[in-house]
Amino acid sequence: MSLLPLVLFLLLITMAVATPLRPGFYSETCPEAEVIARDVMKKAMVREPRSAASVMRFQFHDCFVNGCDASLLLDDTPTMLGEKLALSNINSLSSFEVFDEIKEALEEACPGTVSCADIIIMASRDAVSLSGGPKWEVKLGRQDSLTTSKEDSDNIMPSPRSNASFLIDLFAKFNLSVKDVVALSGSHSIGQGRCFSVMVRLYNQSGSGKPDPAIDPMYREKLNKLCPLGVDENVTVDLDATPKLFDNQYFKDLVAGRGFLNSDQTLFTYPETREYVWLFSEDEDEFFKAFAEGMVKMGDLRSGRAGEIRSNCRVANRKPVDNL
Template sequence: MSSLFLLFLLHITIATAAQLRPDHYLPTCPNAESIVRNVMKKALIREPRSVASVMRLQFNDCFVNGCDASVLLDDTPTVPGEKQALASINSLRSFEVIDEIKEALEKVCPGRVSCADIVIMAARDAVALTGGPDWKVRLGRLDSLSPWLEESNEIMPSPRSNASYLIDLFKKFNLSVEDLVALSGTHSIGQARCFSIMFRLYNQSGTGRPDPAIEPKYREKLNKLCPTNVDQNVTGDLDATPRVFDNQYFKDLVAGRGFLNSDQTLHTFTQTRSFVKLFSKDQSVFFKAVVNGMLKLGDLQSNQRGEIRRNCRVVNKR
């Protein structure tokens, strides 16, 4: 790992979130959170998968130079955006939901609510609207003036990642093993592409054989969903209840029915297994842990200059 990248990580993890507070928009846009939730409700009705996709934006945004909405920036003729990053291309989606939220806010509170805060509020709402816990989010972020494509390629984990790698990565952001497992539990809703699991089904660790951790009947199901000649953009459910935020994800991991390698490895790895088993048995404990993890993730920030964008896809004109 390059020394520059280590400095980048240090820069993020030592930044404080002291300026963030739940009532940040009370004087300037008191209805901000209700506006965000109303748009998310409409998105859930229109396409249930979209809210899980919006929630994922928080991870891809906050892990890369802090929560600054850099992930939302479109490419320009001279600067490629993070949407072209290895972990994002052909994978991140539902940016139009963020656009819809921003448009609704601009009508009521023009130039007041940052896109970075919209991502945080919308991610929380994705959990709450699908049966998960609700919580007060801390607000007051600014939007990045540029994307961070190189940094995104450096840091965002792939579906092939194992628990050991993920533990080390999360530790760099002061996120614990419990945070890692709880935040992985956000895969309780949504889907992922066949592209992400082809190696698990047909060539795990270069053996030419499937991952032995996959329960046999579940592997048969995945083989039918993702045969060797499949369009790898075909999607499969991340757990058995993909539209409900619950602890089914962890029950599936215990049973060997984790969709992604990075999920199933949480049960096969000693340091993470105890949390998987705990969360599979006690949903309330999982809910408390995921709220704590989402808040800590949302607190990741840098000291870069920022603004409140009028359009989440482009920086403001100077």
């Protein structure tokens, strides 16, 4: 009897078993990996300061959809419609070129070694710390997915019109707590949102034909000027009062009724999340600690499917194997 089927079976099983994540994963194979990633991120922020907020959010948008596997970075193919065109990503996520630049630098230093999935995790951490936020130790050792799915992203990622209750239920599916929900929502401490995401709150909350009563009147007046009816809804607005600085201003704004998104403001109006909004608005250190812990927990999400180390983050090296 030929041993070939058994050898192939064992190979596939080995491919499917996830390597344990750990700090310093590349200490021997690519010891400068984290330094290289941070240097490229720093240069990208000098070139375009808004890239920090966008890069940070890639971890959320990638990890929630079938685990942290860089499926978000794959381009469409004739037979595969990817996550870049998903409702939560199209016209929203940008700075894909930053990951290309980090990958190029790492391929030059350590060919075929550092996964695109790990690049997302490192770059997200660096985007936060370089914006004044916390720095934490990342666990590395992920592989890159062979596939991507617009449908999966559309089915999983929340709408900006979601409320706190919906977010709690969604995060619970990934073993993330109510405290994690609030702390990780603090990612909106930096960056901007589109008028598209706030129009219902301003003009037709819950189909009432009226604005959301939770919005501070002066803040609503400001938003009305920035996002009037008939505006190009891709116009962007700061998510908090200090959009380039990662701090706890976001939570202070929620307490004052100045949350931009419905999913933001309901964190303060919903009893189960309000206590953490108060806590983080008064204690930035507590927010930083909780945010870092939440990012590490989110980074542990994995699909368990076979993967690879892509040479180009936009394209899989090989075709997926069925039934893995």
